[in-house]
Amino acid sequence: MTEHFSGGDEKTAAKLVSHEEYLDVYTTILDIHWDTGLWYIDTHAGTGKTIVNDNGLTIDGSAIQAIENYSDYFERFYLYELSEDHFHKLHETLADRFRLEFDVYETPSEDHDFLVAACDNPYIRIMQMDSNEGVNFLAEHSRSNPHWFAFIDPKGLTAKRSTLDTLLERGNVDILLNYQSTGVMRSAAAEHSRDAVRRTMGDDEWPRAGSAEEYVQLFKEKLDENRAIRPVLTKDLVSPHDERCRFDLVFACKNDGARNAMEDIMNQDTLWEKASNRMGQSGLGDFV
């Protein structure tokens, strides 16, 4: 049986606290001011849960959080997952958790067939495909007036800058991205992985031996060139118990009120306390 996605730690929990607290703000602000529908887009949806320690303890992931608390607000959920095993684990996990039924089928496309798991109430489409392709297709072929919350949570350098540009060009979108700062730094230093850095940064204008901080600031500056969504916010995430790897949350939106709220979420004193509580609680929950 496929295991849940593995490799999380406190920064995974801190990321998910920020994701959930921002969804509260987003659904409150947008529900009042946007009358043509809200869509939730999760480009790297995972398996539904993440294993966060060596004992196999799990915490609920982004898709569960969004569906559990906000299915009354979002008209549609689009979840993308490239791995076939993770795709199946995800629809099975959501079906168990929320007592949903998914119709799973193969859809032909120009390049290759892909799997879809579809549920109509709430409207959820899980697509087993590269989200860089999926998001481009969705932006091109769907109505332009729903407002999107796009959560981009890759492992490694699998989120292309061109996908972000597609989202920004479409407009009507708030974006929360988990930027792989240490991963970019390490890849930039190695000749064989520079293509991945180029795809992530969107161009070749970056140092070959920068610090994690330099790469994320440069990425922020590149996004800030789009004046409609600036200033882009960033927040470094480094686990108190493992400082070797750094992520940065990157947030872009047009609305000043929403941006201020996200700034408060990112800079709150209690983020790590909440993250470790979440891990502690999930630990107990796994044994009952």
Ligand SMILES: C[S@@+](CC[C@H](N)C(=O)[O-])C[C@H]1O[C@@H](n2cnc3c(N)ncnc32)[C@H](O)[C@@H]1O
């Ligand atoms: C960090 S995990 C996602 C965790 C999830 N957001 C959560 O909170 O539970 C990253 C996932 O992205 C998937 N993935 C990797 N490259 C992808 C791509 N190009 N498109 C869609 N999914 C991808 C991986 O298989 C993995 O399951």
